[in-house]
Amino acid sequence: MKAFAVLLSMLISIQVWARSWERIQIPGAYCGDGSQYSVFLDQRRKDKILIEFMGGGACWSESTCHGLDRKTWIYKIPAIPAFSYLTAESASHSWVDHTALYFPYCTGDVFSGRHVARYTEYSSRQTWHVGYTNILKSLNYLRERRILNFDGFGDVTLWGASAGAIGALVHSHNVAAAFPRATQKTLLADSPGLHFGDEFFDKFSSQMRSDFKQSFAAVGLIYPEHSGFVAPYFGPVFEQLQDWKVGVLQATKDVVMAVVFGELSPQEHERRVLSERGIIEVARPYSHVQVWAPRCLMHTFLLAPPTAGIENEENLSALRFAEQIYRSQK
Numbered sequence: 001m002k003a004f005a006v007l008l009s010m011l012i013s014i015q016v017w018a019r020s021w022e023r024i025q026i027p028g029a030y031c032g033d034g035s036q037y038s039v040f041l042d043q044r045r046k047d048k049i050l051i052e053f054m055g056g057g058a059c060w061s062e063s064t065c066h067g068l069d070r071k072t073w074i075y076k077i078p079a080i081p082a083f084s085y086l087t088a089e090s091a092s093h094s095w096v097d098h099t100a101l102y103f104p105y106c107t108g109d110v111f112s113g114r115h116v117a118r119y120t121e122y123s124s125r126q127t128w129h130v131g132y133t134n135i136l137k138s139l140n141y142l143r144e145r146r147i148l149n150f151d152g153f154g155d156v157t158l159w160g161a162s163a164g165a166i167g168a169l170v171h172s173h174n175v176a177a178a179f180p181r182a183t184q185k186t187l188l189a190d191s192p193g194l195h196f197g198d199e200f201f202d203k204f205s206s207q208m209r210s211d212f213k214q215s216f217a218a219v220g221l222i223y224p225e226h227s228g229f230v231a232p233y234f235g236p237v238f239e240q241l242q243d244w245k246v247g248v249l250q251a252t253k254d255v256v257m258a259v260v261f262g263e264l265s266p267q268e269h270e271r272r273v274l275s276e277r278g279i280i281e282v283a284r285p286y287s288h289v290q291v292w293a294p295r296c297l298m299h300t301f302l303l304a305p306p307t308a309g310i311e312n313e314e315n316l317s318a319l320r321f322a323e324q325i326y327r328s329q330k
Contacts, residue, residue, distance in 0.1 A: 019089045019100065026141050029134040031106035032065065032074025032127050039138050040102040041148065042087075049153045050098040051175060052087055053160030053167035055191075055300065058261065059108035060204045062119040065127050071260070072163070074127065077104040084303045086159060086188075086322075093319060094326050095157060101148070103138065103167070107131035111167030112215035115207050129208060132215050135171050139178045156182040157326060158244075161300040162256070165192035170215050172241060185244045186326045190318075191254060191300045194279055195272035197263035200228025228262060232277040238286045246289040247325035248279060249301050249318055256299035266297055292321040 019042040029037035057072035059065035065074055086093065087100045107113055113129030142148045156179050160168035169189055176185065201209055209225060216223060220236035238246065252273045253266035262269060272278055273293060283289040294312040301307045301318035308319040316324075 019087065021102070024142070024147065026134065026138045029137045030128045030130055031076050032059075032072075032108050032129065033076070034126065034128050035076040037106065037134050037138075038077065038104065039142075040100075040104070041142075042100045043148070044099045045097050046099070046149065046152045048098045048155040048157075049101060049179075050086060050095045050157045050159070051101045051103070051168075052084060053103050053111060053158075053164035053171070054105040055160060055162030055164035055303075056105045057108070058110055058163060059127075060208065062123070062125075065108055065119070066125065072105075072108040074106055074108050077106055084161070085305055085308050085319075086302055094323055098155075098157070099148075099153075101142075103135060103164075105131070105163055105167070107134065109208065109211065110163045110170070111135060112170050112212055113208065114211045114214070117205060117207065119205075129211065131167070132170070132211065135167075135174060139174060143178065150179050151181050153179050154182055155184045157186040157188065159186075159188035159190065159302070159322075161190035161303055162192075165189040169237065170219055172244065173219055176243065187241065187244045187246045188249070188302070188322050188325065189247070190249045190302050191251065191257065192248065193254065193257035193262065194229075194231040194234070194250070195269055196228025196230070196257065196261065197268075198227050198229065199263055200261070201225055229272055229277070231272070231279040231282055234279065234282050235285075238283060238289050242288060244288065245325050245328055246283075246286075247322060248283065248289070248291045249321065250279060250291065250293050251298045251301075252293055252295045253297045254299050255297040270295070290321070290325060292316065292318065 021040045021042050023038050025036050025038045059072045063069040064071045086095050109129040109131045111131040113131045117127045158168050158175050220240040223230040223233045252270040258266045258269035280291045283291045309317050311317045
């Protein structure tokens with residue numbers, strides 16, 4: 001529980017900024033405990049939209065999903081969740097007047113699951129790892145009910161932190177398909193990890209690993225299941241994102257992705273990030289992809305003003321980096 005508490009304190013901003021959020025329940029979509037899944041929408045500009053994937057860990061067992069070693073939130077999201085700095089109304093940045101669509105995270109599967117699990121034969125409790133299908137159902141419902149005019153948006157920013165960063169990457173093709181008239185597409189992946197220990201995937205069930213492979217492959221990521229060091233395999237992902245302006249924010253010693261989930265030390269995590277196979281070098285050949293990698297222990301940057309102001313060795317803050325990606329020309 002201590003690790004879970006530390007994780008939540010680092011991933012979720014404690015301040016809630018005022019926006020006129022509308023909670024929309026999605027039929028047939030569920031949180032990990034089987035409760036109703038909802039999304040949040042604040043409609044402003046009709047031509048620009050900011051889509052956020054909430055972060056918050058992952059789970060792979062009865063204990064990590066439901067027990068004392070809980071490492072994520074799998075229950076119904078409260079009526080007023082904590083939103084990020086990028087969806088803050090009172091902030092000073094490029095997305096203040098954008099329509100905002102917020103995808104809560106409550107399935108423990110980095111928005112990539114497609115199954116319902118039962119982790120112990122002695123319990124009838126099920127865990128709904130259906131994060132991938134939840135997003136598809138949400139997009140379809142918002143379109144079919146004409147709640148959101150997808151065809152009106154020419155400017156789409158897709159972003160997420162931690163598990164939400166992986167979710168944003170995994171669903172980039174689904175978002176692109178949902179907004180066919182978007183001519184400016186920006187993707188900000190804040191602390192996705194990608195440099196985990198060699199046994200990272202071993203703890204997940206065979207069904208979850210199968211879901212990961214299927215969901216990741218849809219965006220070009222074919223990774224070796226025996227290694228959590230997936231950054232070297234991101235070239236095809238960046239190729240598939242040619243129509244996007246992509247910014248990756250990743251601390252070299254990210255203590256959460258290294259110690260809490262990655263089964264390696266912050267020092268080893270940094271060696272992987274800075275190696276020839278790390279995300280910096282993998283992204284280098286792609287002019288539409290930029291990586292911001294400060295040498296620190298921090299996990300996530302754009303969730304709150306203090307961390308958004310953290311600078312790298314070139315005195316470039318996380319927020320200024322995100323703004324540069326957004327305002328750049330492809």
